[in-house]
Amino acid sequence: MSSGKLSHSVAILLKALSLGYQFGFEIMEVTGLPSGTVYPALRRLERDGLVSSQWEPDEEATKEQRPARRYYELTRVGKEAESTATKRYPLLSRLLPEKLVKSV
Amino acid sequence: MSRGVHEDEEMEGESGSGVSGSGVPASLDFLALRVLPLASRLVPAVRRADWAREWQAELWQLRHDGRRSRGVDFSSAMSLAYGLVADAAWLRLDWTRDSMRGSAAACLYTLTAYCLLCAAMELEVAGSWHSFWHVVGAHFFGSFLFVAVPAMVAAVGTYPLRPLRCDHAHIGAKKRLSARTRWNLFLAAKIALTLILGFLATLVATVPARMVVGKYADWVELLLASVLVTVGLRWALLNQEQRCQKCLRMMGQPTRVGPPSRNFLEWNGMELVCTEGHGLLHVPEMQGSWCWYDVWVELEPGWGGIFGS
Numbered sequence: 001m002s003s004g005k006l007s008h009s010v011a012i013l014l015k016a017l018s019l020g021y022q023f024g025f026e027i028m029e030v031t032g033l034p035s036g037t038v039y040p041a042l043r044r045l046e047r048d049g050l051v052s053s054q055w056e057p058d059e060e061a062t063k064e065q066r067p068a069r070r071y072y073e074l075t076r077v078g079k080e081a082e083s084t085a086t087k088r089y090p091l092l093s094r095l096l097p098e099k100l101v102k103s104v
Numbered sequence: 105m106s107r108g109v110h111e112d113e114e115m116e117g118e119s120g121s122g123v124s125g126s127g128v129p130a131s132l133d134f135l136a137l138r139v140l141p142l143a144s145r146l147v148p149a150v151r152r153a154d155w156a157r158e159w160q161a162e163l164w165q166l167r168h169d170g171r172r173s174r175g176v177d178f179s180s181a182m183s184l185a186y187g188l189v190a191d192a193a194w195l196r197l198d199w200t201r202d203s204m205r206g207s208a209a210a211c212l213y214t215l216t217a218y219c220l221l222c223a224a225m226e227l228e229v230a231g232s233w234h235s236f237w238h239v240v241g242a243h244f245f246g247s248f249l250f251v252a253v254p255a256m257v258a259a260v261g262t263y264p265l266r267p268l269r270c271d272h273a274h275i276g277a278k279k280r281l282s283a284r285t286r287w288n289l290f291l292a293a294k295i296a297l298t299l300i301l302g303f304l305a306t307l308v309a310t311v312p313a314r315m316v317v318g319k320y321a322d323w324v325e326l327l328l329a330s331v332l333v334t335v336g337l338r339w340a341l342l343n344q345e346q347r348c349q350k351c352l353r354m355m356g357q358p359t360r361v362g363p364p365s366r367n368f369l370e371w372n373g374m375e376l377v378c379t380e381g382h383g384l385l386h387v388p389e390m391q392g393s394w395c396w397y398d399v400w401v402e403l404e405p406g407w408g409g410i411f412g413s
Binding site: 023025034036039040043044047066067070 | 187
């Protein structure tokens with residue numbers, strides 16, 4: 001996916017990931033995008049190599065007494081796309097707050 | 105890592121009953137216990153367990169966070185259900201697109217779609233089914249047949265002499281039809297559809313000429329039909345050569361092998377690989393007595409993991 005062809009919602013998603021939001025509901029909550037947009041977009045970004053995902057270690061999830069989550073993060077190409085999107089949509093930085101604490 | 109949907113549901117039920125209590129909206133239970141298993145059937149089998157596990161974890165998060173779960177009303181639950189199904193459907197669509205890419209079925213579907221499109225355009229011009237069949241019959245037996253047969257002879261007769269066939273019995277091929285039968289059936293279907301498409305495309309393309317110059321447009325039609333049939337058949341034969349003999353997918357990942365300066369010592373040319381890892385196709389750049397034709401090299405199933413995508 002060319003960074004020049006990023007839609008608004010994908011740009012928001014990349015920004016959210018770059019700010020440290022890592023899993024589906026967290027991203028939905030901070031961006032306000034519906035699940036029908038967020039999940040297919042994450043799959044597409046992962047297929048195109050802009051995002052990678054990995055399962056949280058089972059021990060960590062067990063310690064917090066919940067099922068393990070699938071965490072998403074930007075790849076190198078994704079970071080480049082995100083910085084291009086931020087230059088193109090400067091208001092993105094003001095739209096989404098930086099993630100301060102790790103959510104439980 | 106990959107647990108089944110039902111196993112996850114059990115885990116969900118056990119942990120959920122202890123933590124969430126009565127504060128969890130019924131719509132979330134409905135999503136986790138009814139919509140999720142149904143939607144998971146849409147997801148391709150290879151990704152189903154992972155997908156279900158991810159959604160279970162996400163729904164768990166929502167159900168066990170009091171602030172979030174209180175905010176879930178009917179409309180947001182419906183939106184979530186839509187997202188769940190949309191996600192599953194996207195994975196199915198993407199998987200189908202990937203598995204169809206370069207396949208024999210995709211080739212036949214595409215040719216059929218073009219035939220139907222041309223037929224629909226001709227039907228629109230003809231105005232009725234009766235006129236349509238009349239035009240088709242008159243042009244097929246009146247002109248196309250006389251052009252198509254010589255064009256077919258020209259296309260096949262001038263084709264470079266190569267063994268256009270499925271070479272031999274294939275390792276692990278345990279399907280209802282043998283690899284060779286499927287190979288020949290596909291070639292026959294492709295040629296038939298190409299000819300039909302050539303005929304219908306000629307009819308559609310000469311409509312403006314028919315309107316302007318009347319019956320003299322038959323000459324344009326004859327010329328166009330002969331070109332389309334020759335080019336179409338050459339394409340069908342060439343396309344067949346570039347397919348895996350086992351799964352009939354288009355071979356890909358072309359790689360140059362050997363320097364041309366060593367042509368007398370070893371072969372040089374292009375090597376193509378089946379995306380499923382069934383085999384390699386050696387296409388010599390220069391023909392020699394030791395490498396006259398394209399050579400199909402079948403790989404043992406163990407190689408599939410290395411060469412397959």
